Amino acid sequence: MELLIARLIDGVNYGVIYGFLALALVCVYRGTHHLNLAQGEMAMFSGFIAYALHAAGLPVILAILGAVAVSFVAGGVVERVLIRPLGAHADYSILLVTIGLFLMLNAAAGVIWGGDPLAFPSLVPDRPDDYIGFFGTRLRYLPLLILGVLLAVMGGLFALFRYTRLGLAMRATASNPESARLLGIRVSGINALGWMLAAAVGALIATLIAPTTTLTTTMMFNFLIYAAAAATLGGFDSPLGAVLAGIVLGVVENLVASYVGFVGSDLKQAVALVILLVVLMVRPTGFFGSKRVERV
């Protein structure tokens, strides 16, 4: 029984990370219907920025907040310079630009910070004996912190969307960009805000998991694949759906990898991708997404 609980907790810990990054993907998709393939690499780069700030003497918490702020602004710059000029409907060109951004950020991180993994300190005590006993398995502080931050971010987004004029404008833009424009809403500004929020959320998750994964140029690519799968399962235009789908994906994948003999942990990701393919065949908008597939 302990083993099952341990597996569930491992699954939830993975799932929270997938959901977190999926939230970033959804922030971009909601307004613009664009998939940002460079979201993972932007998060990784912010992780290195936090490392640089910490190395320059800032305490960990300020280094992280600094990196999140820098990423927030950088997200807007990327949207303004690279995405907006292409026009709202240039899906293909925007996808290619995000691939170009992916390659650039990946290589640049390698050039600036070198190839070796860099250790990054944790916000909460992360020594081997820092945990809470729970049915014979260990609840570590870091995963709890990540879950807490994720809930806080989602709470913040929920409040923003529900109770603020800006949030209402964002929801209007997501639902009907032309009508939003006709109500005096600066749609381009809202889209930029989507990219800025996404970059900030990405920076947050990268700096939070860096202590366990260490900072490497390839740290976020796998998570991007999972986040995309989670967002697709949860419905790309529903933040809550994407996060829940991420957690479900993490648990299911971990259980399958542990209990199905054939599937080792090297095929864990394959399990997630098979789930993605099956769901796309059955319910293309995912479980929580609104029923609006571009169908004739």
Add this chain to the structure above:
Amino acid sequence: MSMLSITDMYAGYGAGDVLDGVSLHVDAGEVVVVLGANGAGKTTLMRAVAGLISRRGGIELDGESIARAATDAIVRRGLALVPQGRGTIVDLTVEENLRAGAHVRRGRGLAEDLDRWYTQYPRLADRRKQKAGLLSGGEQQMLAIARAMMSRPRVLLCDEPSLGLSPLLTEELFESLRQINTDLGMAILVVEQNAMIALEIADRGYLLEIGEISESRPAAELAADDAVRAAYLGA
């Protein structure tokens, strides 16, 4: 000085121009109608003035040029467009649609305006918490007008409000437009195919045919003109 004046405007979709040098104006407190058959360029005219498509020529709102401004800037300056097909924001509730309408007013006088439009259109009041997508055609048209008015514009543009509505509902709708004009002294520009009802509430009217516009003529004269009756009234 007219509230909205358009001089020699060309507009179209990339390949060629749909409107060839259109000129018209709407004075303060006046209701003007532009009549035109399907494909005459009515929607293009509306979308050009609102800045949704590329256009050339003079467009002034209360003396200030908005020919090059972006749509959201135009709306902030006091022009509101009720688009063809009503532009309902389906994922938001009725009240949220109205609140979004007041975006440019940063919340000033929000409660007061809400009450005003709930009394103007009581059916919206009963369905205030429902998703706008669930409303009927007529209700969505009322919502569209109320949402546009929430920004307290200086001139209101309506693109074929009668589209897809029953004669009774159309009657009701145009009556509410007349009331808006008289109560608030709102300048209104309506493009319509349904000439008879439109001319009832209008002061002046224009005829728009294949991208070119006629001279302005008083509404009563247009209503009595046999050529117009044949073309638009389906007499």
Add this chain to the structure above:
Amino acid sequence: MALPVHIPAGSRADIGWRVGRVVLIALLVFATPYLVPSFRLSQITGALVLAIAVVGLNLLSGFAGQISLGHAAFFGIGAYTTGVMTVKWETAVPITLVVGMVLCFVVGVLVGLPALRLQGMYLALVTLAVGVLLPSLIRRFDGLTGGSSGLFGMEWEPPGIAYFAGRGGETVWLYYVTVVALVLACVVVWNVMHSRIGRAVVALRDNEAPAIMTGINRAFVRTVVFGLSASIAGLAGGIFAVQAGILTPEAVSLLLTINLLVAMIIGGRASYWGPVFGAFVIYFVPVWTSDLSQGPISGVLFGALVILLVFVMPNGLAGGLTSLVRRVVVVVPQPPRGATEGPSPVPVEPGDPAAGNPPLEARLVR
């Protein structure tokens, strides 16, 4: 003589111009083995193999506007089919190529099925998932595929004639095999795009809603295009297996998909000659970069190049070249005597109102 020279289409000068181009290319193809040392020839063959894969991708993502982020998977299926069948089961190479293409067609159709109901971004995700799935499956079944340490020993013995004698004989043989395969792929794509399916593809790309209304069976067209595109990429993979002699999962992973996509943009989307240009540029980039800069900085340049191209040359080299040629020679289309002109190769963003779907009256008026 004022440029550009106007040649009426179908006149003798026009036919002369076309035949001249074909003869020139044929001469170039046959002269290359003599002019170039054996290692350069194998590099050129490598670029041509890449060109075949890009031609396949171009049919799907260029002409049909369907975004695919997993074409390396079809290339990989073709490559490993040939690799495993020749090394483990001693099958003759041509048979393995055919089996590879059929397998890719089937997988292409299966992957294309969600494409019927999905648009752009979801389809990119499905293909991305398949593209990421294949390498880990190859690594897991390493008994069959050699896993990460690679599959070795694929080769294709040239026929016994004197022309292919000598140590470099196999390289020359594979060069011709690749040239023939590339010509075949181009002819197939050319014919498809000038057939009924081709017109349906362009109609679906530019403006899906009305196209469906005119009775185009979207399901059939999409699956055929997906299957064809996948099997051409599979053919390229099969030839790659025997030409490179080594197969590793890394060679058919996301980096290859990105290279194929970038080659297609550089060459020019939805153009016939674009893929060949793009493939040569992408193949020889690593060869040049090691002289250009010693270190990972060239990765940054490569990413910047991708972004620059999307902004500066949306129609790619082919677009640039055709406009250059048009300054010299313009073929004036004559009023059609029954033969219909092929669809305009200018790529249009699917669903873009500015270019594609104006409201009713715009079309009525003009």
Add this chain to the structure above:
Amino acid sequence: MTKRSSKLTLAVAVAALTFASCGAPGDDSGSGSSASDAAVEAAEALGIDLDDCPADMTDPLGDTAKVGLTLPLTGGPAAAFAVLGPGVKSAFEEANAEADLPTKFELILKDDQFQPDKTLVAARELVQKDGVVGFSGVTGTAGVLAIRDLLREECLPGIGLPGGGGTVLDPAYPEVVSGAVPFSLDARVWVEDVNERFPEGAKIATFIGNTESGKDYAEQIDHWLEETGSKSTIVDKETIDAADAAAPSSAVTTMRNSGAEVLFAAPTGAQCISIMTEAANQGWEPVIYMTTNCSSSTYFGAAGGAADGVLTLQTYKDVGSPRFADDAGVQRVRDVLKEYGGGVDLTNTTAYSGYVYGQMFVEAAKQAAASDLGLSKLGLIVAARNLDFHPDMVADGIDFTTSGLSDVAPIEAGELNSWSVAEGGFQQGKLYDFEGELTQK
């Protein structure tokens, strides 16, 4: 096929036939050599038939000669491996300046994006265009396997090619002299050490990446458990995808529950760190043996307290460890890198290993120059196959020794050291020396 284009293909076919009759463009054979009897005998001792080799096998290399190195300069792995270039280059620059060899060597770098098929293409270009006389420093088992047929065909020496896989130590390819610590040595030392610590046998869990080295480790561990008659058994086999950056918590959970007392870990890159931290975080304290791929102070330092007491086989001196801070050999190599390394980062361990691979080629060249075969291609191969010297960067008591086809593996010894957080470095452990026993039979 429209009528016009079918006529076209006919014309093209006719043209093809006419060309077929001309001379075969690929025919450039022509060999045969006028080598001395001693040379023929030496070559045959290594299984090389001089008649199959180019004529200039025994000719001295002349004033200058080029040596080839393919390595990733673009793509993901470039960040980690591009630094090999300056390392290998400084070994050759040093030899050109200080060792009075009759030939000055020039190292040519080519980008292969760390993909074996591109390695072969780049190697062919180095051979045919640049006319290299040999290779040094080409990394990765698959990379070495990719070019060994080319080396066999062209009879070119490949000296100091770090490919740890067992297949690299194959007597059928005399031209290829590995430069790496073979994974089989690693596996054997682990098993021997476990047999010593747990005479009545222990439960072992393995955590292996699905990379090329991973496959080798899995096979070698089973082989040596059987070979040494060990009573230990493998109770759980966990695998991990090389690209998986997440902490391996599910794998560690399974291994912890399997009751394993020993962990054989062979992951790659950042996983070296995360496996140690994850095991400690889950309160699982087996005896951990870490692969040589991870045995650098960068990885162990980053793991913090979790790395305390973890064992790893080290053959090369760890530049980051205090133990070698003022080691004469390391200091000498550091000076060489400073002078000839073109501004390379002097704390990067990969640069130092690059120097060692280059040094193997240089030592073979020195011995060849002194031998009666002279500094020729054949001389280089024979010298590299019968070499015995102590590279500066290798720990004391371990030598680079090869002799003919009986001992093909140059390095067959290593220290099993354990990381001490207190000392901030590796503590010297037992030296395991299996000289001459690891050549693949």
